[in-house]
Amino acid sequence: MAHILIVEDETIIRSALRRLLERNQFQVSEAGSVQEAQDRYDIPSFDLIISDLRLPGAPGTELIDLAAGKPVLIMTSYASLRSAVDSMKQGAVDYIAKPFDHDEMLQAVARILIEREQSQQQASPERPATRSEALPVHDNDIGIIGSCAPMQDLYGKIRKVSPTDSTVLIQGESGTGKELVARALHNLSRRVKAPLISVNCAAIPETLIESELFGHEKGAFTGASASRTGLVEAADGGTLFLDEIGELPLEAQARLLRVLQEGEIRRVGSVQSQKVNVRLIAATHRDLKTLAKTGQFREDLYYRLNVISLRLPPLRERGNDVLEIARVFLVRQSNRMGREAMHFSQEAELAIRHYSWPGNVRELENAIERAVILSERNEIEPDLLGIDIELEDLDLSEHFLAPLDTPLGSPHAGHEPTEDLSLEDYFQHFVLEHQDHMTETELARKLGISRKCLWERRQRLGIPRRKTGATSTDLS
Incomplete structure (x- = not known):
């Protein structure tokens, strides 16, 4: 379990960030200033230090030298972005701008820790691999999963x-x-x-x-x-x-x-x-x-x-990559939630392979996170993925005998979409029908969601905002 030090003088931000990281299986310590961190902890013993740039007394960049090579992630506001860039030149591993959402922070933390782990593996190649390390994560120096x-x-x-x-x-x-x-x-x-x-x-x-x-x-x-x-x-x-x-x-x-x-x-x-x-x-x-x-x-x-x-x-054109990516996500989510090694059932792999994944990799990752949370066993069944596909329409034996590098758009993919409107379909139809005469605020209110959620769903479904008088004057 990675041990992270948070150095932030605002108690509300520090407490919220601590809860977020602890919910995601990180061990967390905290301090309100660089001096307090020095007095209370052995700073180089942490796997990662997350620090605000502006702190009482010494700035957060002082921790870069005190960390003795351990990664330091700097938090800053847009107003002081230039200072954040300067901090990277001083040796900070990265910065994150306030206000940030939870996913953004977790992705930054995960990426930094993975990169550090990979650099340690390269430095000591004889170290035995754990179950999460044994799985290929991405293509060499590119950093992206997939080999189609x-x-x-x-x-x-x-x-x-x-x-x-x-x-x-x-x-x-x-x-x-x-x-x-x-x-x-x-x-x-x-x-x-x-x-x-x-x-x-x-x-x-x-x-x-x-x-x-x-x-x-x-x-x-x-x-x-x-x-x-x-x-x-x-x-x-x-x-x-x-x-x-x-x-x-x-x-x-x-x-x-x-x-x-x-x-x-x-x-x-x-x-x-x-x-x-x-x-x-x-x-x-x-x-x-x-x-x-x-x-x-x-x-x-x-x-x-x-x-x-x-x-x-798109994921539907990447053949067997979808299973490779799904397995990496499954290992990642299992480790993150402290679960034993998990695997997909044959039916779940069939569903993953033949579903069209309109939300692409983002939708796949969310589906697997959902399945890991809901699963009471170490085997993931297709119903836990929450995807709309009928397994009866697919030939299981044919799937496992046939080569799996055929894109899903081919005639052999074989699954016709259901005629019933899903919730995503309803959202898409409603927005496209009403966005010419409704503001973003009105659309969100009618759908019963926040404007942030409305924007996120637009992004996921690929629905652009219309440049109309209604939306351009909506500044609320």
Whole structure:
């Protein structure tokens, strides 16, 4: 069990973070300042230190030297992003911007601990592997699970493109792992020691997107009480990853085009430009070429982005990769929840292999987490996965005798979708029918969910927001 030290002076944040990590099977200690951490603990004995950047007395970056090589994850607000980037240059393993959601923090912690474990394995290759280590997790230096032909082709392109500074456009359905590809491109590049700044363009309100990306000067608009560094500027020297770039407003697209053409930005409210050295990686699940033709996306920006285009195949086209990924997730979730070694029944593997997975890898991971939580035995049965597939329609013996590298879109995949509307189908129909005349707040209220949940479901199902008067004026 990994032992994590939290150093945070705000009691509410510290307690909430402790509960989150303890619920996920981590051992946690805490302190309110660097001095308290020094007085109470042997700091190098921890597997990971998570610290706020601004603390009473000494800043959180002081822990980098005190940790003696152990990873330090810095927490910071968007307002001090430049300081966070500086902390990485001092030796912090990564930073996470406040406010963060639970999944974001857990993913960052898991990634840091896995990378540390892998580096230790490389340093001592004779160490015997545990059951979780014995399972292949990803493809060599790429960091992505899967070995089907389309993915092997993708890995080859990633290795060719990574050492260059060329702009890359990653295309693929929601949930396919576009951010993993962006991270691989950064980690294999010459900019690996500089920051990778990830921005989800769909998650930032249109009224704030330009300020978030390019920064603003004091007094540039109501509420701008101080100057602020933008995310493009924070990525200077490194990589900027713009996820769901198809949701970027046209005004912000024009500013981004200037970054690509001139290598400079101008903060909102400023008359001076400043140079930036940023490699841009963009991702989208939408057809930018079609959007450009209809005037919803700048055509000149599209051609600037589309220097190198990488397509990430949906899970249904990846053949037997789905079982490889499912088994890795099963080991990961079993370990995380302290369960004994678990496995899928033959029927569960059949269901996983033949289900179309419209939510892709994200849906698969959620289904397996659900199954591990609900299972009372060490064998996962198909009903625990919560997926809509009739096993009677599939020939079990034929499945296990036939080769498993046929994409699910082939005639042999053989499962016709049910005619009854699922809850996801109902959500999709309702949003598409009403989004032209209802605001996001009204849509969420009618569906009985929060606006955050509405946005997350849009992302998972690939339903873009319409650029109508109703949604653009909804600032609540």
